[in-house]
Amino acid sequence: MSALHPLTAAAVPLSGRPRVYRSTLALLLLICTHLALADPTSPTLTPNVARFVLANAEFSVMHEMGHMLIAEYDLPLLGREEDAADQLGFILLFRLYAKLPRDEIDARLLDIADYWRLEWQTPKPPPEQVQAWDSHPLDEQRYYNIACLLYGSDMKRLDWLPPLTGLPYERALYCDQEFQQASKALNWIRHARPLASIQHRAALRLTFETPGAGRDDVGPLVALLRHGDHLQRLLDEVFSLLRPPRPLTLQLLSCGAPDAWYNRNSGEMALCYERLLYFRQMAENLPRLRTPVTRRCPGPLGLRPGGC
Ligand SMILES: [Zn+2]
Numbered sequence: 001m002s003a004l005h006p007l008t009a010a011a012v013p014l015s016g017r018p019r020v021y022r023s024t025l026a027l028l029l030l031i032c033t034h035l036a037l038a039d040p041t042s043p044t045l046t047p048n049v050a051r052f053v054l055a056n057a058e059f060s061v062m063h064e065m066g067h068m069l070i071a072e073y074d075l076p077l078l079g080r081e082e083d084a085a086d087q088l089g090f091i092l093l094f095r096l097y098a099k100l101p102r103d104e105i106d107a108r109l110l111d112i113a114d115y116w117r118l119e120w121q122t123p124k125p126p127p128e129q130v131q132a133w134d135s136h137p138l139d140e141q142r143y144y145n146i147a148c149l150l151y152g153s154d155m156k157r158l159d160w161l162p163p164l165t166g167l168p169y170e171r172a173l174y175c176d177q178e179f180q181q182a183s184k185a186l187n188w189i190r191h192a193r194p195l196a197s198i199q200h201r202a203a204l205r206l207t208f209e210t211p212g213a214g215r216d217d218v219g220p221l222v223a224l225l226r227h228g229d230h231l232q233r234l235l236d237e238v239f240s241l242l243r244p245p246r247p248l249t250l251q252l253l254s255c256g257a258p259d260a261w262y263n264r265n266s267g268e269m270a271l272c273y274e275r276l277l278y279f280r281q282m283a284e285n286l287p288r289l290r291t292p293v294t295r296r297c298p299g300p301l302g303l304r305p306g307g308c
Contacts, residue, residue, distance in 0.1 A: 043220045045280070048294070050224055052283035055108040056115045057225060057276055058096075058234065061250065062089035064262040064269045065238060069189055071264040072244050082136045083145070084185075090149045091182040096237055103293045106158065109150045113165065114289045116143035118282050144171065152179030160292050190242060204235045204244075209253035211273060218254070221276040225252070 045053065066088030070081060077084055090109070097105045120139035130138050137145065147165040151158050152175030162172045208226065211218040225231045235250060250269045258275035262268075 043223075045220055045224065048288075049280060049283040051108060052111045052115070052288070053221060053276060053279045054224060054230075055111040056279045057271065058093055058108075058231075059089055059112045059115075060260040060271055060275060061231075061235075061269065062092045062096075062238075064260055064271075065089065065092060067262040067264070068244065068248065068267075068269065069242065071262070072246070072267075073189060073192075075189065080135060080137070086137070086142060086145060087149070087182045088186065090146060091179075091186045092238065092241075094149075094153060095186065095241070096234055102154075102157075103291065106150070106291050107294050109146070110161075110165075110289055110291055113143055113146035113150060115279065115282065116140075116146060117165075117289065118286050119143075122286075148172065148175040149179050149182060152176045164289060164291075203247065204239050205247065205249045206232050206235060207249065207251045209251065209273075212254060215254070215273070217277055218273045221273065221280065222252070225276075 063085050066085030067081065069075065069088060070077065070084060075084075090112070093112075094105070094109065097108060100108075116139050120143055130136065132138070136142075143165075144167060147161065147167050148171055151161045151165075151167060151172060155172075155176050161167065162169070167175075208222055211222070231250075246267055248267045248269065250271065252271050252273065255270065255272040255274065257272060258278035259270070259272045260275055261270050263270075
Protein backbone atom coordinates (compact mmCIF):
# COMPACT_ATOMS: atom_id res chain seq x y z
CA MET A 1 0.00 0.00 0.00
CA SER A 2 1.29 3.42 -0.80
CA ALA A 3 2.31 5.60 2.09
CA LEU A 4 0.16 8.30 0.63
CA HIS A 5 -3.55 8.34 1.17
CA PRO A 6 -5.19 10.82 -1.15
CA LEU A 7 -8.70 11.77 -0.22
CA THR A 8 -10.30 11.93 -3.59
CA ALA A 9 -11.11 8.78 -5.41
CA ALA A 10 -9.42 9.55 -8.71
CA ALA A 11 -5.87 9.46 -7.33
CA VAL A 12 -5.35 5.93 -8.55
CA PRO A 13 -1.71 5.26 -9.35
CA LEU A 14 -2.65 2.42 -11.71
CA SER A 15 -4.39 4.82 -14.06
CA GLY A 16 -1.13 6.65 -14.71
CA ARG A 17 -3.21 9.79 -15.13
CA PRO A 18 -2.28 12.70 -12.89
CA ARG A 19 -5.17 13.82 -10.71
CA VAL A 20 -4.87 17.31 -12.07
CA TYR A 21 -6.46 16.22 -15.36
CA ARG A 22 -9.55 14.93 -13.64
CA SER A 23 -10.02 18.10 -11.65
CA THR A 24 -9.28 20.34 -14.56
CA LEU A 25 -11.82 18.57 -16.73
CA ALA A 26 -14.41 18.64 -13.99
CA LEU A 27 -13.90 22.35 -13.53
CA LEU A 28 -14.07 22.96 -17.27
CA LEU A 29 -17.41 21.21 -17.28
CA LEU A 30 -18.56 23.39 -14.43
CA ILE A 31 -17.51 26.44 -16.39
CA CYS A 32 -19.31 25.25 -19.49
CA THR A 33 -22.55 24.54 -17.67
CA HIS A 34 -22.60 27.61 -15.43
CA LEU A 35 -22.14 30.84 -17.29
CA ALA A 36 -22.31 33.24 -14.36
CA LEU A 37 -19.16 32.20 -12.51
CA ALA A 38 -18.09 34.14 -9.46
CA ASP A 39 -14.69 35.84 -9.47
CA PRO A 40 -12.34 33.31 -7.80
CA THR A 41 -9.92 36.03 -6.73
CA SER A 42 -12.60 38.07 -4.98
CA PRO A 43 -11.58 38.50 -1.34
CA THR A 44 -15.22 38.19 -0.32
CA LEU A 45 -16.69 34.80 0.33
CA THR A 46 -20.34 34.72 1.27
CA PRO A 47 -20.94 33.01 4.64
CA ASN A 48 -22.59 30.16 2.75
CA VAL A 49 -19.54 29.58 0.56
CA ALA A 50 -17.12 30.07 3.46
CA ARG A 51 -18.95 27.42 5.47
CA PHE A 52 -18.79 24.92 2.59
CA VAL A 53 -15.06 25.52 2.04
CA LEU A 54 -14.24 25.37 5.74
CA ALA A 55 -16.30 22.26 6.49
CA ASN A 56 -14.85 20.36 3.55
CA ALA A 57 -11.30 21.50 4.29
CA GLU A 58 -11.75 20.31 7.85
CA PHE A 59 -13.17 16.99 6.70
CA SER A 60 -10.22 16.57 4.32
CA VAL A 61 -7.86 17.04 7.25
CA MET A 62 -9.87 14.73 9.52
CA HIS A 63 -9.99 12.03 6.84
CA GLU A 64 -6.19 12.14 6.77
CA MET A 65 -6.24 12.11 10.57
CA GLY A 66 -8.21 8.87 10.25
CA HIS A 67 -5.36 7.40 8.19
CA MET A 68 -2.95 8.76 10.78
CA LEU A 69 -4.77 7.02 13.64
CA ILE A 70 -4.92 3.73 11.73
CA ALA A 71 -1.18 3.87 11.04
CA GLU A 72 0.13 5.32 14.29
CA TYR A 73 -1.87 2.95 16.49
CA ASP A 74 -1.61 0.03 14.06
CA LEU A 75 -5.37 -0.41 14.25
CA PRO A 76 -6.82 -3.69 12.97
CA LEU A 77 -9.23 -3.18 10.06
CA LEU A 78 -11.65 -5.59 8.42
CA GLY A 79 -13.13 -3.24 5.82
CA ARG A 80 -11.38 -0.88 3.44
CA GLU A 81 -9.11 1.70 4.98
CA GLU A 82 -10.68 4.51 2.94
CA ASP A 83 -14.11 3.71 4.39
CA ALA A 84 -12.65 3.63 7.90
CA ALA A 85 -10.85 6.96 7.33
CA ASP A 86 -14.13 8.57 6.23
CA GLN A 87 -15.94 7.25 9.30
CA LEU A 88 -13.18 8.34 11.67
CA GLY A 89 -12.97 11.70 9.93
CA PHE A 90 -16.70 12.26 10.30
CA ILE A 91 -16.91 11.22 13.93
CA LEU A 92 -13.84 13.27 14.88
CA LEU A 93 -15.35 16.34 13.28
CA PHE A 94 -18.70 15.67 14.92
CA ARG A 95 -16.89 15.58 18.28
CA LEU A 96 -14.95 18.77 17.54
CA TYR A 97 -18.12 20.61 16.48
CA ALA A 98 -19.87 19.71 19.74
CA LYS A 99 -19.77 23.25 21.15
CA LEU A 100 -21.46 24.80 18.11
CA PRO A 101 -25.22 25.36 17.81
CA ARG A 102 -26.82 22.18 16.53
CA ASP A 103 -28.19 23.91 13.40
CA GLU A 104 -24.65 24.98 12.53
CA ILE A 105 -23.35 21.44 13.03
CA ASP A 106 -26.08 20.09 10.74
CA ALA A 107 -25.29 22.67 8.05
CA ARG A 108 -21.55 21.96 8.11
CA LEU A 109 -21.90 18.18 8.02
CA LEU A 110 -24.53 18.40 5.30
CA ASP A 111 -22.05 20.49 3.29
CA ILE A 112 -19.59 17.60 3.52
CA ALA A 113 -22.13 15.07 2.28
CA ASP A 114 -23.16 17.56 -0.39
CA TYR A 115 -19.60 17.84 -1.69
CA TRP A 116 -19.64 14.13 -2.51
CA ARG A 117 -23.08 14.52 -4.15
CA LEU A 118 -21.69 17.27 -6.36
CA GLU A 119 -18.65 15.14 -7.23
CA TRP A 120 -20.95 12.26 -8.08
CA GLN A 121 -23.40 14.30 -10.15
CA THR A 122 -20.85 16.44 -12.00
CA PRO A 123 -20.48 14.91 -15.47
CA LYS A 124 -17.04 13.47 -16.13
CA PRO A 125 -15.56 11.64 -19.10
CA PRO A 126 -15.29 7.87 -18.44
CA PRO A 127 -11.51 7.84 -17.82
CA GLU A 128 -12.02 10.39 -15.05
CA GLN A 129 -14.81 8.54 -13.31
CA VAL A 130 -14.17 6.60 -10.12
CA GLN A 131 -14.11 2.89 -10.86
CA ALA A 132 -15.65 0.10 -8.81
CA TRP A 133 -12.21 -1.48 -8.23
CA ASP A 134 -10.79 1.69 -6.67
CA SER A 135 -9.60 1.53 -3.07
CA HIS A 136 -11.83 4.54 -2.41
CA PRO A 137 -15.62 4.27 -2.27
CA LEU A 138 -17.53 5.70 -5.22
CA ASP A 139 -18.45 9.38 -4.79
CA GLU A 140 -22.12 8.36 -4.69
CA GLN A 141 -21.39 5.93 -1.86
CA ARG A 142 -19.42 8.52 0.10
CA TYR A 143 -22.39 10.88 -0.22
CA TYR A 144 -24.85 8.36 1.21
CA ASN A 145 -22.35 7.20 3.86
CA ILE A 146 -21.86 10.72 5.22
CA ALA A 147 -25.58 11.53 4.96
CA CYS A 148 -26.36 8.34 6.90
CA LEU A 149 -23.86 9.12 9.66
CA LEU A 150 -25.32 12.60 10.03
CA TYR A 151 -28.89 11.30 10.09
CA GLY A 152 -27.86 8.60 12.57
CA SER A 153 -26.56 11.22 15.00
CA ASP A 154 -30.15 12.24 15.83
CA MET A 155 -32.75 10.50 13.68
CA LYS A 156 -35.73 12.01 15.46
CA ARG A 157 -34.66 15.62 15.07
CA LEU A 158 -33.20 15.16 11.57
CA ASP A 159 -36.35 13.65 10.08
CA TRP A 160 -36.01 16.12 7.17
CA LEU A 161 -32.70 14.61 6.09
CA PRO A 162 -33.74 11.41 4.23
CA PRO A 163 -36.23 13.21 1.96
CA LEU A 164 -33.79 16.08 1.36
CA THR A 165 -30.82 13.85 0.50
CA GLY A 166 -32.73 10.96 -1.09
CA LEU A 167 -31.34 8.57 1.51
CA PRO A 168 -33.53 5.49 0.99
CA TYR A 169 -35.61 4.10 3.82
CA GLU A 170 -33.80 0.76 3.67
CA ARG A 171 -30.49 2.44 4.57
CA ALA A 172 -31.87 5.18 6.80
CA LEU A 173 -33.48 2.67 9.13
CA TYR A 174 -30.14 1.63 10.64
CA CYS A 175 -28.17 4.87 10.45
CA ASP A 176 -28.26 5.28 14.22
CA GLN A 177 -26.36 1.99 14.48
CA GLU A 178 -23.77 3.19 11.95
CA PHE A 179 -23.28 6.37 13.95
CA GLN A 180 -22.93 4.39 17.18
CA GLN A 181 -20.37 2.09 15.58
CA ALA A 182 -18.24 5.05 14.51
CA SER A 183 -18.54 6.65 17.96
CA LYS A 184 -17.60 3.38 19.62
CA ALA A 185 -14.54 3.05 17.39
CA LEU A 186 -13.28 6.52 18.31
CA ASN A 187 -13.85 5.88 22.02
CA TRP A 188 -12.05 2.54 21.73
CA ILE A 189 -9.05 4.23 20.11
CA ARG A 190 -8.94 6.82 22.87
CA HIS A 191 -8.87 4.19 25.60
CA ALA A 192 -6.79 1.51 23.86
CA ARG A 193 -3.91 3.74 22.75
CA PRO A 194 -0.53 2.91 24.25
CA LEU A 195 0.01 4.35 27.70
CA ALA A 196 3.24 6.02 26.60
CA SER A 197 1.35 8.16 24.14
CA ILE A 198 -0.86 9.54 26.89
CA GLN A 199 2.21 11.12 28.48
CA HIS A 200 3.36 12.45 25.16
CA ARG A 201 3.40 16.21 24.80
CA ALA A 202 4.21 16.50 21.12
CA ALA A 203 2.14 18.92 19.09
CA LEU A 204 0.92 19.01 15.55
CA ARG A 205 2.84 21.64 13.65
CA LEU A 206 0.77 23.60 11.15
CA THR A 207 2.50 25.43 8.31
CA PHE A 208 1.18 27.53 5.44
CA GLU A 209 3.35 27.74 2.34
CA THR A 210 3.46 31.23 0.85
CA PRO A 211 1.40 31.11 -2.36
CA GLY A 212 3.41 31.76 -5.50
CA ALA A 213 3.29 34.98 -7.51
CA GLY A 214 -0.03 35.58 -9.21
CA ARG A 215 -1.93 33.27 -6.85
CA ASP A 216 -4.30 35.94 -5.55
CA ASP A 217 -7.06 33.36 -5.53
CA VAL A 218 -5.45 31.49 -2.61
CA GLY A 219 -5.27 34.47 -0.25
CA PRO A 220 -8.95 34.63 0.82
CA LEU A 221 -9.00 30.88 1.50
CA VAL A 222 -5.83 30.94 3.59
CA ALA A 223 -7.29 33.87 5.52
CA LEU A 224 -10.41 31.80 6.16
CA LEU A 225 -8.40 28.94 7.67
CA ARG A 226 -6.06 31.22 9.64
CA HIS A 227 -8.81 33.43 11.03
CA GLY A 228 -8.58 33.29 14.82
CA ASP A 229 -6.06 30.42 14.54
CA HIS A 230 -9.10 28.38 13.61
CA LEU A 231 -7.34 25.38 12.10
CA GLN A 232 -4.56 25.30 14.69
CA ARG A 233 -7.10 25.24 17.51
CA LEU A 234 -8.94 22.39 15.83
CA LEU A 235 -5.70 20.41 15.55
CA ASP A 236 -4.80 21.15 19.16
CA GLU A 237 -8.16 19.70 20.18
CA VAL A 238 -7.49 16.53 18.20
CA PHE A 239 -4.15 16.21 19.91
CA SER A 240 -5.54 16.68 23.39
CA LEU A 241 -8.24 14.12 22.56
CA LEU A 242 -6.00 11.44 21.06
CA ARG A 243 -2.37 12.16 21.94
CA PRO A 244 -0.73 10.70 18.83
CA PRO A 245 2.55 8.97 19.67
CA ARG A 246 4.89 11.25 17.73
CA PRO A 247 5.07 14.82 16.43
CA LEU A 248 3.14 15.33 13.21
CA THR A 249 2.95 18.05 10.61
CA LEU A 250 0.09 19.45 8.58
CA GLN A 251 1.23 21.54 5.66
CA LEU A 252 -0.98 23.68 3.44
CA LEU A 253 0.67 24.14 0.11
CA SER A 254 0.36 24.37 -3.66
CA CYS A 255 0.69 20.93 -5.22
CA GLY A 256 -0.78 21.35 -8.69
CA ALA A 257 -3.85 19.23 -7.91
CA PRO A 258 -6.81 19.35 -5.47
CA ASP A 259 -5.29 16.73 -3.22
CA ALA A 260 -4.75 15.82 0.42
CA TRP A 261 -2.64 13.05 1.93
CA TYR A 262 -0.99 11.49 4.94
CA ASN A 263 2.52 10.09 4.65
CA ARG A 264 2.92 7.38 7.26
CA ASN A 265 6.71 7.30 6.87
CA SER A 266 7.32 10.95 7.63
CA GLY A 267 4.21 11.64 9.72
CA GLU A 268 3.32 14.52 7.43
CA MET A 269 -0.17 15.47 6.32
CA ALA A 270 -0.87 17.85 3.48
CA LEU A 271 -3.85 19.80 2.20
CA CYS A 272 -3.42 21.45 -1.18
CA TYR A 273 -4.53 25.00 -1.91
CA GLU A 274 -5.99 23.65 -5.14
CA ARG A 275 -8.41 21.59 -3.10
CA LEU A 276 -9.64 24.70 -1.28
CA LEU A 277 -10.08 26.46 -4.63
CA TYR A 278 -11.99 23.46 -5.93
CA PHE A 279 -14.38 23.62 -2.95
CA ARG A 280 -14.91 27.32 -3.59
CA GLN A 281 -15.63 26.78 -7.27
CA MET A 282 -18.22 24.18 -6.42
CA ALA A 283 -19.89 26.20 -3.69
CA GLU A 284 -20.16 29.32 -5.84
CA ASN A 285 -21.35 27.68 -9.01
CA LEU A 286 -23.45 24.64 -8.27
CA PRO A 287 -26.87 24.23 -6.63
CA ARG A 288 -26.49 23.01 -3.07
CA LEU A 289 -28.57 21.17 -0.54
CA ARG A 290 -29.79 23.32 2.36
CA THR A 291 -31.02 22.35 5.79
CA PRO A 292 -34.50 23.61 6.75
CA VAL A 293 -32.84 26.38 8.78
CA THR A 294 -30.54 27.58 6.01
CA ARG A 295 -33.42 27.48 3.51
CA ARG A 296 -35.25 30.01 5.68
CA CYS A 297 -32.34 32.47 5.62
CA PRO A 298 -33.31 35.92 4.40
CA GLY A 299 -30.63 36.35 1.75
CA PRO A 300 -27.20 35.30 0.58
CA LEU A 301 -25.44 37.63 2.99
CA GLY A 302 -27.55 36.86 6.03
CA LEU A 303 -25.66 35.46 8.98
CA ARG A 304 -27.37 33.37 11.60
CA PRO A 305 -26.97 29.93 13.17
CA GLY A 306 -26.76 27.42 10.37
CA GLY A 307 -25.05 29.91 8.07
CA CYS A 308 -26.81 31.44 5.08
ZN1 LIG B 1 -7.83 8.44 2.13
